[in-house]
Amino acid sequence: MATTLRERYVPKSVNPMRMDPPGTVTSMPSPNRMHHLHIFSDENYDAMVTFYQRLFNAEIVAVNEEMGPPLTFLTYDDHDHRVVIIKKPGWGAKPENKVGVSHLAFCYASLGELIYVYKRMKEWGYPPPHWTVNHGNSTSFYYTDPDGNEVETMLDNYSTLDTQTYKRHYQFTEEFGPMREGNFDPDKMVELYESGVPESILLDREEVRRMVREGTL
Ligand SMILES: [Fe+2]
Known part of the structure; x- marks a missing residue:
């Protein structure tokens, strides 16, 4: 009977989508999908978590407070996370009219x-x-x-x-x-x-x- 968390939740061996032997990737690859969205937030942190939970019908997979301010990991499919909201105390509001992801x-x-x-x-x-x-x-x-x-x-x-x-x-x-x-x-x-x-x-x-x-x- 499994006694440690590792025994219970970690597969015996890694199992990536594909293993390419050295020398077999011979041209520049493109991503096969987009995995997740990583968002910094401050005063609206809780509202942001709720917004993405609702908009994407997502569930919270993990909340990590080990490093201080919390990070919430949300997913809406079988991936381990699709959206992360990270609290950044004191960072304030998002400035308007800045270059970056629209x-x-x-x-x-x-x-x-x-x-x-x-x-x-x-x-x-x-x-x-x-x-x-x-x-x-x-x-x-x-x-x-x-x-x-x-x-x-x-x-x-x-x-x-x-x-x-x-x-x-x-x-x-x-x-x-x-x-x-x-x-x-x-x-x-x-x-x-x-x-x-x-x-x-x-x-x-x-x-x-x-x-x-x-x-x-
Ligand atoms: Fe668009």
Whole structure:
């Protein structure tokens, strides 16, 4: 019977995704996925933890206070952590108009999921997304966390390679038109979705522009 934590929780042997013998990696690799987001916070630390717990339907895997101010590790899938919030006492608020990461975007599987998240965040009393737009390639809702970081929840409107072709050759052309014409009212989007208007309409930028012009979206 296992008696130590190591015996209980640590696998007998490491087991990485792949083991490449020396000399077999012969070209520059790219990452295979993004793993986690690491955020410093101060006065809003608790609100930040709650925000990401709610937005991502995440759970707290560990809280580490060994080094003083706490770090909270959250996950929303089988990875050990996806978001870490680190308390930095005395660091104050995030300055405005600074260069650096502008936002991270998280893919969802369907418009129904994006809408569900939108409705829940609204019920919890968070400010509405500051931008909701059909970019053509994606349908995106942009939230702001309690410290002022932007988080995009999005859905690819086409298969991934089709969205890449869309961006390379179409998105910023005259034919595409001004990006702002894809801006929509999220509450009207919820209404249309719940009244049964199909995704073939609601995710199509041309249809979105038309409905926005007509005032229905
Ligand atoms: Fe984005």
